[in-house]
Amino acid sequence: MDEKVIFLKDTSADADRTRDFYASFLNALRECGLEDKVQVVRVADIGIYNRGLVVKFADKDIVYVNVEEKDIKNIVAQTVKEGKVIEKFLFKDEPKQLRIVLRNCGEINPENIDEYIAKDGYRALCKVVSDYKPEDVIEELKKSGLRGRGGAGFPTWMKWKFTRQTPETQKYVICNADEGDPGAYMDRGVLEGDPHSVIEGLIIAGYAIGASKGYFYVRAEYPLAVERVEKALKQAYDYGFLGKNIFDSDFSFDIDIRLGAGAFVCGEETALIASIEGKRGTPRPRPPYPSVKGLWDKPTSINNVETLANIAPIILKGGQWYASIGTEKSKGTKVFALTGKVKNSGLVEVPMGITLREIVFDIGGGMLSDKGIKAIQTGGPSGGVIPKEYLDTPVDYENLQKLGSIMGSGGMIVMDEDDCMVDIAKFYLGFCVDESCGKCVPCRIGGYQMLSILNKITESQGQIEDLDKLKRIALAMQKASLCALGQTAANPVISTIKYFEEEYRDHIVNKKCRSHKCKHLVNYNVIQDRCKRCKVCVINCPVNAISGDKEKGFFVDPKVCVRCGKCFEVCKFNAIAKE
Amino acid sequence: MTENTKNMQEEIANLVEKWKGKEGNLIMILHELQNYYGYIPRPAALELSRALETPLARIYEVITFYNFFKLSPPGKHTIALCMGTACYLKGAPVLLNEIKNLLNVEEGQTTKDGLFQLDVVRCLGCCGLAPVIKIDEKVYGKVQKSQVMGILSEYGNHNQEG
Numbered sequence: 139m140d141e142k143v144i145f146l147k148d149t150s151a152d153a154d155r156t157r158d159f160y161a162s163f164l165n166a167l168r169e170c171g172l173e174d175k176v177q178v179v180r181v182a183d184i185g186i187y188n189r190g191l192v193v194k195f196a197d198k199d200i201v202y203v204n205v206e207e208k209d210i211k212n213i214v215a216q217t218v219k220e221g222k223v224i225e226k227f228l229f230k231d232e233p234k235q236l237r238i239v240l241r242n243c244g245e246i247n248p249e250n251i252d253e254y255i256a257k258d259g260y261r262a263l264c265k266v267v268s269d270y271k272p273e274d275v276i277e278e279l280k281k282s283g284l285r286g287r288g289g290a291g292f293p294t295w296m297k298w299k300f301t302r303q304t305p306e307t308q309k310y311v312i313c314n315a316d317e318g319d320p321g322a323y324m325d326r327g328v329l330e331g332d333p334h335s336v337i338e339g340l341i342i343a344g345y346a347i348g349a350s351k352g353y354f355y356v357r358a359e360y361p362l363a364v365e366r367v368e369k370a371l372k373q374a375y376d377y378g379f380l381g382k383n384i385f386d387s388d389f390s391f392d393i394d395i396r397l398g399a400g401a402f403v404c405g406e407e408t409a410l411i412a413s414i415e416g417k418r419g420t421p422r423p424r425p426p427y428p429s430v431k432g433l434w435d436k437p438t439s440i441n442n443v444e445t446l447a448n449i450a451p452i453i454l455k456g457g458q459w460y461a462s463i464g465t466e467k468s469k470g471t472k473v474f475a476l477t478g479k480v481k482n483s484g485l486v487e488v489p490m491g492i493t494l495r496e497i498v499f500d501i502g503g504g505m506l507s508d509k510g511i512k513a514i515q516t517g518g519p520s521g522g523v524i525p526k527e528y529l530d531t532p533v534d535y536e537n538l539q540k541l542g543s544i545m546g547s548g549g550m551i552v553m554d555e556d557d558c559m560v561d562i563a564k565f566y567l568g569f570c571v572d573e574s575c576g577k578c579v580p581c582r583i584g585g586y587q588m589l590s591i592l593n594k595i596t597e598s599q600g601q602i603e604d605l606d607k608l609k610r611i612a613l614a615m616q617k618a619s620l621c622a623l624g625q626t627a628a629n630p631v632i633s634t635i636k637y638f639e640e641e642y643r644d645h646i647v648n649k650k651c652r653s654h655k656c657k658h659l660v661n662y663n664v665i666q667d668r669c670k671r672c673k674v675c676v677i678n679c680p681v682n683a684i685s686g687d688k689e690k691g692f693f694v695d696p697k698v699c700v701r702c703g704k705c706f707e708v709c710k711f712n713a714i715a716k717e
Numbered sequence: 718m719t720e721n722t723k724n725m726q727e728e729i730a731n732l733v734e735k736w737k738g739k740e741g742n743l744i745m746i747l748h749e750l751q752n753y754y755g756y757i758p759r760p761a762a763l764e765l766s767r768a769l770e771t772p773l774a775r776i777y778e779v780i781t782f783y784n785f786f787k788l789s790p791p792g793k794h795t796i797a798l799c800m801g802t803a804c805y806l807k808g809a810p811v812l813l814n815e816i817k818n819l820l821n822v823e824e825g826q827t828t829k830d831g832l833f834q835l836d837v838v839r840c841l842g843c844c845g846l847a848p849v850i851k852i853d854e855k856v857y858g859k860v861q862k863s864q865v866m867g868i869l870s871e872y873g874n875h876n877q878e879g
């Protein structure tokens with residue numbers, strides 16, 4: 139098949155017009171009669187940020203950046219048709235990342251298995267089923283030092299070994315693609331950009347633990363990822379990488395997809411198992427661990443998407459190679475979804491041990507505005523904040539934990555002086571309270587109580603004892619909750635109190651929110667020497683809280699004001715102050 | 718028996734046939750039903766209970782546990798407002814209020830005229846564009862409060878009184 143592929147992604151900071159550009163490319167190709175020879179593929183991540191429309195020509199190793207709508211015809215006519223390179227669009231500098239998991243994302247057409255194969259795809263599988271005993275695979279992973287990327291960081295080789303050891307003929311492997319962190323999309327990037335890499339990892343996992351059946355548990359909210367995994371599975375069956383006697387060995391393996399249905403707790407492994415069994419996704423106590431009693435009470439190994447995408451490279455290049463990357467106890471790379479108040483939001487893959495500063499300032503291009511950086515949040519709702527004083531900390535499992543956060547699945551949110559730490563804690567805790575399955579009391583009641591206290595604090599009703607109360611309930615939740623959702627739900631509160639207790643005290647004692655985020659703690663005032671006496675605020679205030687006249691000036695009565703912010707919005711002279 | 722219920726019976730019989738013998742099939746069948754009807758109609762749940770020989774209560778226990786499944790028909794256009802962390806930090810709560818005010822609707826509900834359904838979702842995976850609103854398949858990034866009205870009007874005239 140002599141088909142050329144072009145990858146597209148609009149990386150502009152202010153819009154994503156990939157769909158429109160896609161249509162223009164198709165039109166331009168049709169005009170040149172090339173529509174059957176060239177395939178255009180939209181991707182979610184292309185490894186380049188803030189460079190407008192990025193166009194990659196897979197066969198030529200050429201990348202164009204900052205392409206405009208009007209250039210598309212020209213590019214198709216010259217580069218696609220004639221093979222001529224247009225200098226002015228060429229992308230030159232190399233990003234400071236190391237791509238193992240994302241190795242093929244934006245490089246190959248995710249819907250074409252041949253392209254994956256051309257990048258050494260399924261070679262690791264072939265090697266394993268032909269030359270390795272299952273124990274050898276586990277040994278190689280042990281050398282690599284790979285730890286689970288789904289959050290807890292448990293050594294993958296141990297999980298596989300335990301599942302292998304349990305005496306039972308029927309075993310299962312599951313790929314956890316539920317990606318529940320509400321501000322992160324690493325797994326979606328991999329599934330959409332390179333589904334075969336995860337499938338290959340899952341088949342090898344099956345071989346290593348002695349399972350004949352695997353499941354993909356994918357979020358239903360990711361329809362494109364689901365579609366691409368479905369297609370990829372079908373192709374893998376057609377090529378004999380799935381099904382009976384893979385590569386003419388005795389090893390047979392099948393994979394099915396199961397969809398999640400919008401419950402964060404289903405990312406927890408025992409809840410996920412219940413969900414695949416067709417039940418409500420509530421966790422159950424461990425032990426027994428899934429490696430002993432999992433899906434339908436059979437030994438089961440559950441691995442995260444990113445963990446599995448690491449397997450094939452480790453087999454091909456060796457565990458030692460992988461272990462040469464990273465820090466003493468955290469090997470290899472980690473994918474982060476870098477977002478928040480940073481210039482270049484996007485997926486980044488970096489070697490463990492890189493500092494937070496390098497990620498935010500070198501790769502992320504620094505802060506979005508001139509507001510200073512305040513903190514970085516990692517680990518999503520189970521994680522914590524890391525204040526700016528620790529920006530030079532090398533990122534690995536141990537260090538982040540020491541700082542009171544966690545590696546988590548890869549959410550990394552940059553926050554600036556405009557972000558209120560009490561409000562952030564409230565946001566994450568509110569998420570966990572929403573998503574608590576309600577099965578155990580410490581999580582259900584404790585979470586609710588903590589949230590009420592935080593609400594009180596942000597609504598100017600806080601008392602200084604509340605800080606101790608929060609800590610006490612948090613401890614109870616950590617100790618007594620059934621699953622990690624409840625055990626970790628208080629982490630964002632604990633870590634913000636740890637580093638930003640001053641800010642909490644400000645809310646409670648001085649009734650002030652220095653970031654002006656907590657509506658009830660903001661006071662609106664007229665700045666007399668900017669005020670032009672136009673009366674617009676007076677007219678717009680819904681509760682007539684602004685009085686005065688043109689002579690004396692206008693004043694806000696804080697007892698009447700309901701803090702709606704209307705006056706601030708309508709004043710054309712910036713004469714309303716928030717404080 | 719009306720034409721509709723007959724179709725529904727057939728549709729469900731086909732689904733049950735397709736998923737027969739696969740353990741834990743209930744959630745996948747519910748996904749297909751929702752794909753087809755846009756929500757899970759009560760008669761469909763009843764029919765499914767009969768076809769799977771599963772108590773209706775058990776089917777509803779599952780439907781109500783998962784946020785994804787809907788029990789009432791969706792509006793003509795679905796507004797998905799992202800309340801993921803990045804969008805939250807960049808002003809999604811303000812947008813949510815604006816939409817609620819303009820359309821006179823609460824989250825998870827449909828406007829009286831059936832034109833819009835308002836859903837609050839977690840991370841649409843385009844955090845770089847935060848705050849993000851998705852209407853049907855179209856993504857709007859870096860949305861400001863002042864743009865909301867204009868965006869909504871692209872989808873026809875909403876009738877406040879319903």
Ligand SMILES: Cc1cc2nc3c(=O)[nH]c(=O)nc-3n(C[C@H](O)[C@H](O)[C@H](O)COP(=O)(O)O)c2cc1C
Pocket residue numbers: 285286287288289290291292294297314315316317318319402403404405406407408440441442443445446547621622623
């Ligand atoms: C509330 C909760 C949500 C979770 N969500 C996810 C998730 O979305 N994806 C994931 O891979 N692991 C998630 N986990 C972790 C899994 O339980 C499990 O540890 C992981 O999938 C194991 O894979 P790994 O060893 O490759 O990391 C979650 C855990 C909890 C407690």
Ligand code: SF4
Pocket residue numbers: 664665668669670671672673674675676692708709710711712713714
């Ligand atoms: S709108 Fe501004 S300038 Fe006009 S009266 Fe009010 S505060 Fe003064």
Ligand code: SF4
Pocket residue numbers: 662678679680681682683684694698699700701702703704705706
């Ligand atoms: S914030 Fe709202 S209620 Fe208070 S003075 Fe301004 S317009 Fe009036």
Ligand code: FES
Pocket residue numbers: 320321322799800801802803804805839840841842843844845847848849
């Ligand atoms: S948080 Fe809204 S798109 Fe990610």
